[in-house]
Every structure is written in C-alpha cells, then in structure tokens.
Amino acid sequence: MKKQRNLSIGPGALVAAAFIGPGTVTTCTIAGSSFGYTLLWALTLSIVATAVLQEMSARLGLISGQGLAQSIRQEIKRPWLKWLAIFLVLSAIVIGNSAYEAGNISGGVLGLNAIFPNSAIHLGGLEINPFIPLIGLIAFVLLFIGNYKVIERVLIGLVVLMSLSFLITAILTSPNLIEVLKGMFIPKQPDGSLLMIVGLIGTTVVPYNLFLHASLVNERWTGGSEDLPKARKDTYVSVILGGVISIAIVICAAAIANSDVKNGADLAKALEPTFGSSANYLLGIGLFAAGITSAITAPMAAAFVAKGCFDWKGSLKSWNFRIVWILILLIGVLVAMTSFKPIEVIQFAQIANGLLLPVIAIFLLWIVNKPSIMGAFVNSTFQNALGFVILAITILLCVKSFIKVFGWM
Numbered sequence: 001m002k003k004q005r006n007l008s009i010g011p012g013a014l015v016a017a018a019f020i021g022p023g024t025v026t027t028c029t030i031a032g033s034s035f036g037y038t039l040l041w042a043l044t045l046s047i048v049a050t051a052v053l054q055e056m057s058a059r060l061g062l063i064s065g066q067g068l069a070q071s072i073r074q075e076i077k078r079p080w081l082k083w084l085a086i087f088l089v090l091s092a093i094v095i096g097n098s099a100y101e102a103g104n105i106s107g108g109v110l111g112l113n114a115i116f117p118n119s120a121i122h123l124g125g126l127e128i129n130p131f132i133p134l135i136g137l138i139a140f141v142l143l144f145i146g147n148y149k150v151i152e153r154v155l156i157g158l159v160v161l162m163s164l165s166f167l168i169t170a171i172l173t174s175p176n177l178i179e180v181l182k183g184m185f186i187p188k189q190p191d192g193s194l195l196m197i198v199g200l201i202g203t204t205v206v207p208y209n210l211f212l213h214a215s216l217v218n219e220r221w222t223g224g225s226e227d228l229p230k231a232r233k234d235t236y237v238s239v240i241l242g243g244v245i246s247i248a249i250v251i252c253a254a255a256i257a258n259s260d261v262k263n264g265a266d267l268a269k270a271l272e273p274t275f276g277s278s279a280n281y282l283l284g285i286g287l288f289a290a291g292i293t294s295a296i297t298a299p300m301a302a303a304f305v306a307k308g309c310f311d312w313k314g315s316l317k318s319w320n321f322r323i324v325w326i327l328i329l330l331i332g333v334l335v336a337m338t339s340f341k342p343i344e345v346i347q348f349a350q351i352a353n354g355l356l357l358p359v360i361a362i363f364l365l366w367i368v369n370k371p372s373i374m375g376a377f378v379n380s381t382f383q384n385a386l387g388f389v390i391l392a393i394t395i396l397l398c399v400k401s402f403i404k405v406f407g408w409m
Helices: 002-006 011-019 022-035 040-064 068-075 079-115 131-145 148-172 177-185 194-202 207-220 224-254 264-275 277-310 319-336 343-367 371-377 381-406
Strands: 121-123 126-128
Touching: 011 040, 011 148, 011 207, 011 224, 011 277, 022 079, 022 194, 022 224, 022 264, 022 277, 040 068, 040 177, 040 194, 040 207, 040 224, 040 343, 040 371, 040 381, 068 079, 068 207, 068 277, 068 343, 068 371, 079 131, 079 207, 079 264, 079 277, 079 319, 079 343, 131 148, 131 277, 131 319, 148 207, 148 224, 148 264, 148 277, 177 224, 194 343, 194 381, 207 224, 207 277, 207 343, 224 264, 264 277, 277 319, 343 381
Parallel strands: none
Antiparallel strands: 121 126
C-alpha cells in the first residue's frame, strides 16, 4: 500500500509539463521585465482556475472512461451541431498545437544554445542547428515507444529538473518577499498590461490540457471512482508546482527590468553579469526542459483530441494516433529549422489560448453536469460556483481584450 501511494503521481505532472513550455517562459519573462511583480496576481488566479478545471477533466476521464472530445461528440445529438463542435475543437487543438510545436522545439534549442553557444553547423551557405533535429528525435522516440509509464517517468524527471533550475535562479536574485506577496494577492492593471494578463492566464489554463488530462488518467489508473482521491491529489500538487515555476520566472525577470528581454535566452544573458554564469546555465537547463516537455505533450494532446473526435480505437501505439503526432512533430521540426522567429507566434498563441478558454470551459462544465456521463459524480454546487466564476472572469477578460485589440472603445 505504501508503494502504491508513493507512485500515485502521474498525469498531473504531464499537465504541468505541458503548460510550462517556452510560451510560459516567454510570457512570464516579458511580464516580469515589463511590469515587475505587479501581474503575479494573474498567475495566482490562473493556478486556482487550472486546479478547478483540471480536477473536472480528471474526474470526467476516471468516471466516464473517455476523453473530453469523445464526450462532446457523444452528447451533442444534432448532427450539424456535433460536427460544428468537432470542427472547432480540431481546429483549435490540432492546428493550434501544430503552430505551438515550432515554438516548443525552438524554445528547447534556445536553452541548449545558452549552455553550448556557437553550436551551429555551416554547410555551404546554410546554417544548421543540430539541436533542432536532436529534440525532434528525442520526442519521436518517446512517443513512438508508446509506453505511458516511460513517457510519464521521463516527463516527471524533466519537470523536477525544470523546477530546480527556475527556483534556484529566482532565489539567487534575492527578491523582496513582501512585494512578491503583494503582487500575488493584490490585483492591479497597469497601463498596457491587459493583453499580458490574458496571456498569463492563457499560458497556465491551457485548453488542450483539459483534453489531455481526461485521456491520460485512464492510462495511469483503472479503478474508476476508487482512484479519484489519488487523481485529485496528483492534480493539485502538480498544478501548484507548475504555478510556482511560473512565478519564479516572473521573479527572475523582475530582477533586471529590461525591456530588451523578450525570451528565456535573453533573460539568461541579462542575469549573467550580475548573478554569474550559474544563472545562465540554470536558466538554459530550465528552458531546455520546458521546451522538450512541451514538444512531447503537444503532439500527444492533439492525437488524443483527434482520437476522441473520430472515435478511433486502440492504444498509444495505434497508427491513427501515431500519424497525428508525427505530422505535428514534423511540422514543428521543419518550421524550427527555417529562419522563422517563433517569439511573436508564441506570444500570440498565449493570447489565443486565453480567448479560446471560455469556449472549452463551457463544454467541460456542461459535460461534468450530465448524470448520463458522470452518474453520482456530477459537479457539486460549490464546484459549479467556482467553475462559473472562473468562466465569468475569463469571458470578461476576453471581451476587454477584443475591445482593446479592435479599438471598439
């Protein structure tokens, strides 16, 4: 029994690995360097929202034995509405993750470049970074093996490595703890920070994680409702750990307050003169871990979504499943090998995530309130209250950001 309790961590760590990617590092870096600790409250809100929504997702997977995409397809009875919902989900998750993948791989490469500078290979007039195919190959091998336990253990190890890297670097900067706590719990909206707030929420409460989590819990546990306490503990611990990593990145960036810092690699270089080469290496390791974990989980999440939407049968080793993640991984590698700069796309993707979140949250809240799927484990009144408060806040932020972007007011 003791061994079983110790091994109960799993899918939640993969969720943390998924949302702490280069997009998170980039968004938190810009937030910290531009606004200091002021926007930490948005991460506090995001951590609570993520824990609430991911618990619903995990509960859905355990009780129903199916993923969120499959539940949506099953419960929408009107054919035209069903296919519209499937189209929206596939477009948002599969196509969106294809765009993300180049940023994930490029982010991992930036981390390795910080540790091993001048690593490019010149062939004629071409400059090739060997780290790009290396990261792609690592992701390919792990996903192709198709063994959930292997993937889980590798990603848990990388999450621990990433946590230590960013937390130690944050401690090195000697932050003002009183100001950090004020930033975490006193909401403020400085001029020009609205889209950054939406981005910070979008980089933490990741829509594709709601699909990924519901599918992964059944790869890890098979006891249904008996495993619900383990799944909840796993979710809460992992989400809080992921949130602490995000906060640590903001703290690191706030230490320099340099508007020229646009990503994790810039942050590593900016910290080195003051805090020594150790900061550069630590952030490089953290950025590499963030990139490679997301480079693995983004294709896997897209494959799970496609599997649920089309009701494909089979395991992680089925070829339908493999074809989806191979295509997304291949797109990421090819785009990363061009001279294309992913930073703007990464920022845009975080904002798009924040805008997409209310739509996916509505689907999730609807499904987990259906006795036909959840039986006695439908949402409680308190869970619904939390869910609808989170939904209202995200909708309000989305409306305000649309108004700002399109200049309607």
